[in-house]
Amino acid sequence: MGGAVKQLVVLSEFRSARQLNKSNHDHKRTRHVLRPSGSISPSTNDGFNFSPAYLRRELTFMLAVPFMPTPQQLGQASEASDLLVIQSAVRKVLSKSKAAGILRLAFHDAGTFDLYDNSGGMNGSIVYELDRPENAGLSKSVKILDKAKSEIDGIQHVSWADLISVAGAEAVALCGGPTIPIKLGRLDAREPDPQGKLPEESLDASGLKKCFLRKGFSTKELVALSGAHTLGGKGFGNPNVFDNAYFKILLEKPWASSAGMSNMIGLPTDRALVEDDECSRWISIYAVDEARFFNDFKYAYAKLVDLGVSWKNI
Numbered sequence: 001m002g003g004a005v006k007q008l009v010v011l012s013e014f015r016s017a018r019q020l021n022k023s024n025h026d027h028k029r030t031r032h033v034l035r036p037s038g039s040i041s042p043s044t045n046d047g048f049n050f051s052p053a054y055l056r057r058e059l060t061f062m063l064a065v066p067f068m069p070t071p072q073q074l075g076q077a078s079e080a081s082d083l084l085v086i087q088s089a090v091r092k093v094l095s096k097s098k099a100a101g102i103l104r105l106a107f108h109d110a111g112t113f114d115l116y117d118n119s120g121g122m123n124g125s126i127v128y129e130l131d132r133p134e135n136a137g138l139s140k141s142v143k144i145l146d147k148a149k150s151e152i153d154g155i156q157h158v159s160w161a162d163l164i165s166v167a168g169a170e171a172v173a174l175c176g177g178p179t180i181p182i183k184l185g186r187l188d189a190r191e192p193d194p195q196g197k198l199p200e201e202s203l204d205a206s207g208l209k210k211c212f213l214r215k216g217f218s219t220k221e222l223v224a225l226s227g228a229h230t231l232g233g234k235g236f237g238n239p240n241v242f243d244n245a246y247f248k249i250l251l252e253k254p255w256a257s258s259a260g261m262s263n264m265i266g267l268p269t270d271r272a273l274v275e276d277d278e279c280s281r282w283i284s285i286y287a288v289d290e291a292r293f294f295n296d297f298k299y300a301y302a303k304l305v306d307l308g309v310s311w312k313n314i
């Protein structure tokens with residue numbers, strides 16, 4: 001566990017501090033010399049210390065030094081083990097049918113980010129914003145993650161922001177999408193983010209591009225992130241499978257046909273993307289190259305959950 005590793009860091013820092021302190025005060029120190037009987041007695045002369053216990057300790061330390069992890073490596077190991085604890089608790093409460101709601105929750109928390117006034121972002125504020133109309137239905141997802149949070153908090157504190165970021169990535173992976181590495185250390189906000197920062201359903205392509213640009217996203221990233229709508233019940237293939245069906249179906253424009261339920265497919269914003277030349281080029285690329293979509297989605301999601309974040313150690 002992270003705790004044990006943290007203890008190691010403290011011990012190794014304590015040891016280095018002691019070594020330094022020792023050499024700084026060398027002239028004052030009381031030395032221990034080996035008497036003929038093998039017992040140790042204090043001495044203030046400047047002779048060397050060759051007691052077997054001392055030599056054994058120093059030799060062990062010298063042999064171990066090349067294999068000792070640096071504080072940075074220990075920090076990484078600690079973060080990796082903290083991540084495992086979060087992932088394992090999330091996996092217990094997550095199922096394929098809950099994955100779409102969890103991924104949407106991640107977008108609605110992080111997607112409030114505004115580059116211009118540096119507000120919003122992935123900060124767990126969604127827990128204060130559940131009564132907003134755009135967040136309808138998301139309290140279910142928060143409740144699901146609350147169970148995981150209680151379990152994790154019993155071992156180590158986890159912020160909502162870290163938990164939701166990891167849970168969104170787990171949702172994608174569980175449904176067959178890419179594995180997305182998530183950094184830890186986000187701090188939670190204590191109040192809701194400003195209103196009206198999420199994209200509205202009625203935006204056209206140019207409105208969507210502007211909205212995403214204010215969050216630091218390119219058109220390519222807007223299109224890749226919109227591919228999240230492959231999950232859920234908007235008609236883009238299997239609702240529990242994360243694949244590139246979203247792009248294939250967008251190119252077919254089924255809403256243009258009057259047959260059956262085809263006009264129920266997609267949101268106005270999904271339909272708007274395919275009418276825009278620049279967006280349409282990316283849609284065509286992702287429709288034939290799922291690996292490219294997975295890779296671009298992976299980077300765009302990792303960027304999304306880092307937006308506007310206050311990090312614990314900075």
Ligand code: HEM
Pocket residue numbers: 099100101103104107136137199200201202208225226228229231232233267269
């Ligand atoms: C481009 C602008 C976007 C708009 C206007 C938008 C809007 C919406 C709306 C209105 C729904 C339907 C909610 C419902 O069924 O009640 C939805 C579903 C969903 N959205 Fe978005 N969204 C956008 C982008 C994103 C992004 C970037 C992500 C994630 C990275 C995302 C993830 C999802 C998911 C997974 C669902 C399905 C939820 C479910 O079925 O439970 N959306 N979105």
